[in-house]
Amino acid sequence: MSASAEHTQSEAQVQAAASPRRRAMTPYLRTVGAIVWKDLRAEIRSRELINSMILFTLMTVLVFSLALELDADARQNIVAGVLWVTIVFAGILGLGRSLASEKDRGSLDALLLAPIARSALFFGKMIGNLLFVLVIAFVLLLLLTVLFNVTLFKPYLVLMVLLGSIGFTTVGTLLSSMTVHARARETLLPILLLPVVLPILISAVRASTGILDEMPSEDWMPWVQLLAIADVIFLVASYALFDFVVEE
């Protein structure tokens, strides 16, 4: 397995560095695309991450349902909290593996040696992580709709999930590229990540609860806007700081 994954990775780099220009994509975007595609292909072949993330999601929802002994009213009120806590915890599993597996295989050095912009590496990794989190979120929306009998597939709620996941994976990718060098990286990542993503978590839960309770949009719209602003702040900050994290 690992041989094929490594092969995939070097192939992707060659493509990113040397393949002839196709259509109107800039080399930068093609580099980002190559990294995302490499991660996806490695995952499709091994399925080590997505399976454990989905199982973890199922178990977390089970634990919440049993631990909280929910009646119908309570469910309606806390489903947004259950949704976001599960996305964050399952997401941390994925974020932790994303760069750790690169480092363990030694392919992280190859990625850093490749003649590509460091920010392209960041956005490639971030989009890969985002796709995993979105798969989890989709499974979770389905699961909570069925188990909690609350319809979660509403356009604005899906938008909230998208915005929240973007902010969460942005900071998460930056911080996991730091914790990958630490001794106890599995425990360090949540400790570093949770205080920093709180603004995203607060606005996402508030807006989701407002949308689910069918409150008028002026009650929860400010939270959606705040979340969008937080996403922009984190994207810019991570873009600026990632160079300092991976320089070596």
Place this chain on the structure above:
Amino acid sequence: MSYSVQRTNVLRAITYGALALFVAAMIMNLFYVGPERTQGEVQRVFYIHLGSFLGAFLAFGATVVAGIAYLRTRNTKWDTLGVAGVEIGLGFSTITILTGMAWARPIWNTWWTWDPRLTSIAIMWLAYAAYMMLRAGIEDPERRRRFAAVYGIIAFASLLYTVIIIRLRPDTIHPVVAGPTQADPEGSFEVSGRIRDTLFFNLFTFAVITVVLVWHRVRLQNLLDRTERRKMEVLAEL
């Protein structure tokens, strides 16, 4: 590096000065101001509460400035300032939280509530405790300095944003002594006369104490680094 006698003497003088100021501030807190009209004796803890918050604010502020300066200049003295700021700031914010809880129990009838101000200081404490964990977890010194600077900056940005977000909810019960007051604080009081004198004296005292403690912590770190280098040199000679 070693310190000149002159600078050591300056630091020593300021340290004794800070100690004298602290004793004077405690005397003011306990004897100069009378008990507050409605809250009584428990209100005296307020001067330490606000003073230590100012100390934490200054120390964490130094960390952010040091983080940005480190990434620009790569001078290790900025990293030393950064870690000193976090440690002193954590100590002061712990004092702020504990004195606040001691006050809140009789006045609000609870030790803790998820009020916006309490939430934001709790998050601040956790973020900087995480900073210390990050430093402890990374072995390579150069990488540790870099990562600590990056995390110090991103944690501060997130913290500022969190503080703004939770303030958007106007339902705080925390009293505001300086600045505009909100509609319905629980346990606020009028600042006038002796209370104002004591308050300003305490704020000044805590600012001086913060500077002294950060200075000592920076020197301690430099000594630790020097010892480490000496140890390496001796080992290399063997």
